[in-house]
Amino acid sequence: MSIARYDLRQNYEEAEANAIGTEFLRSDLLPSKNAEAVKALLNDYVDQRILFYSKQDQETAKQITKRTLELQNALWNEVLTAARMQPSPTIALAVSGMNDVINTQGYTQAAWWNRIPRAAWWLMGAIAISANMLVGFGARNFKNNISLFMIFPIMISVAFFLIADIDSPRGGIIRIEPRNLIDLKQNISMQNSSVLSIGTPR
Known part of the structure; x- marks a missing residue:
């Protein structure tokens, strides 16, 4: 989008x-x-x-x-x-x-x-939170693999940053x-x- x-x-x-x-x-x-x-x-x-x-x-x-x-x-x-x-x-x-x-x-x-409409941002945010919660509930041996489980939230954050940056024509990096x-x-x-x-x- x-x-x-x-x-x-x-x-x-x-x-x-x-x-x-x-x-x-x-x-x-x-x-x-x-x-x-x-x-x-x-x-x-x-x-x-x-x-x-x-x-x-x-x-x-x-x-x-x-x-x-x-x-x-x-x-x-x-x-x-x-x-x-x-x-x-x-x-x-x-x-x-x-x-x-x-x-x-x-x-x-x-x-x-x-x-991007505000409603779309709310929907993407809800999907991201739900996905992270599912990853958290399904985690096993979290303490031993903390770096592995941090990959998904970081990827979500980077994706949101890129979307917001591209959607801001007057500011941002891109x-x-x-x-x-x-x-x-x-x-x-x-x-x-x-x-x-x-x-x-x-």
Whole structure:
């Protein structure tokens, strides 16, 4: 259950990076003024999405979410303005790409909220306690084989630790690294640097 949720969060991180990267390219279909604004906003947006995957407290997470929503509104207003001024199939393509950017962020957030239900934790705990009690009742020569009988409780504890750790996307040891978003950020920075170098007179 927790592994499936972990894989889902990884897939959405990849989908989010792909959607942002595609929209960064499609922004060239917009009028030059809107295109420049969208690219600048997407550059900031990628930074916020990378921060989303970092380990932080609840207050910092709220600030990141707030800033993300502000950038989404600004991005949508830019493409909406262009669509109203110059309605065309190419502008519609850029609007569709921006819709994908916003949707993938929503899917990612929903996946991070989707945790193992509390009832499932209670059930697993009851099963673990019952299993350990059965081992204890069936023990013979416990004093002579204490290390052997400790293996089962230790294994149960490690299993619970791993499940809880994987099911905690914002904390713990096993976390999702935003590799695709970081790679996208580097590509955007390289493109911006090349544009600046081409536009600089020699």
